[in-house]
Amino acid sequence: MHNKSMLMAALAMLVAGGSLLANGTKEESKAKQAQDESGVTVYATSSFCGDWGPGPKLAKEFEAKTGIKVNLVDAGSTGEMLTRLIAEKEAPVADVVMGISDNLAPRIYDAGILASYDAPALKEIPDFLEFDPQDRLLPYDYGNFAFVYDSEKLAPEDIPHSLDDLLDPKYAKKVILIDPRTSAVGMGLLEWTIEVYGEDHWLDWWKQMEPNTLTIASGWSSGYGLFTEGEAPLAISYTTSPVYHVMFDKTTRYQALIFDEGHNTTVEGLGLIKGAKHQAAGKSLIDFVLTDAQLDIAETDSMYPANASVKLPDAFDYAPKPEKNLFMDADVLAKKQNEWLDAWEKAMGNK
Secondary structure, three states, rough: OOOHHHHHHHHHHHHHHHHHHHHHHHHHHHHHHHHHHOOOEEEEEEHHHHHOHHHHHHHHHHHHHHOOOOOOOOOHHHHHHHHHHHHHHOOOOOEEEEEEEEHHHHHHHHHHEEEOOOOHHHHHHOOHHHHHOOOOOOEEEEEEEEEEEEEEOHHHOOOOOOOOHHOOHHOOOOOEEEEEOOHHHHHHHHHHHHHHHHHOOOOHHHHOOOHHHEEEEEEEEHHHHHHOOOOOOOOEOOOOOHHHHHHHOEEEEEEEEOOOOOOOEEEEEEEEEEOOOOOOHHHHHHHHHHHOOHHHHHHHHHEEEEEOOOOOHHEEEEOOOOOOEEOOOOOHHHHHHHHHHHHHHHHOOOO
């Protein structure tokens, strides 16, 4: 999730523009062809599949260990991936899906496209991360949403310390937000504002943020890409975002902010597609992700590994930890999510 593929994705969106439909058709063709070959077909997000994401290395190492080929398919943003999976429900192409966070899980549960899998590695994963009691989505990493700032663009005295601080006029056109309709990060920010301001006032924050918002990006890759290109000094991301920059860019320029009110927590999961052709291979891949691949994914995605036995490198010391972790109740989320998104769209959808 936190890698240079986000920059490539952002540039591709800006340059390719009108070719998105053609690219989507091309990817669908590749996926269908892959399904006819031996191996396991995995749908994942653009950031996961990119050259700088964990996907290519994961695929290579899994094949080397098991002899099973991984057909890794770039399915776009999380929202795009969900839409595609739902459209293919009656004739599934993917065997496994990766990158569905807990806050977007209700959509995939409602579609009924996941099979349960009680993976052996779940015994190494803390109970608080297991967000699906039916084991349709199994947690492989987690983190906290946070605003990240560019220390070369923002002076220490200008650093915000709360969501309220971001409403200050001095941040006019200096903040990049993300659309909750199409992105797990955007949905995480929406939930965060609900947890802080309550159901009666959360939308007020979004409305008041309009003058300070440079853009509401469609996905994390494009939004964070604009941020690291210097378009704005503040962007919604994760507390662990600095880890990637320390490990791979050798810089502490980008830093995560800890806010007084606490931070919303997110967990990413992967799951087995119901009715998929390669169920046994899919389970083997899930087992690999939850064990051997945990450190690589944590380092490349700059997220905490779900498997508690993994020892993290020193670069994770640059990820500040919130004193207060905010969790959205799963039942409330499932019941209210569509209502909240409708309200957001009416107020913000055409901005």
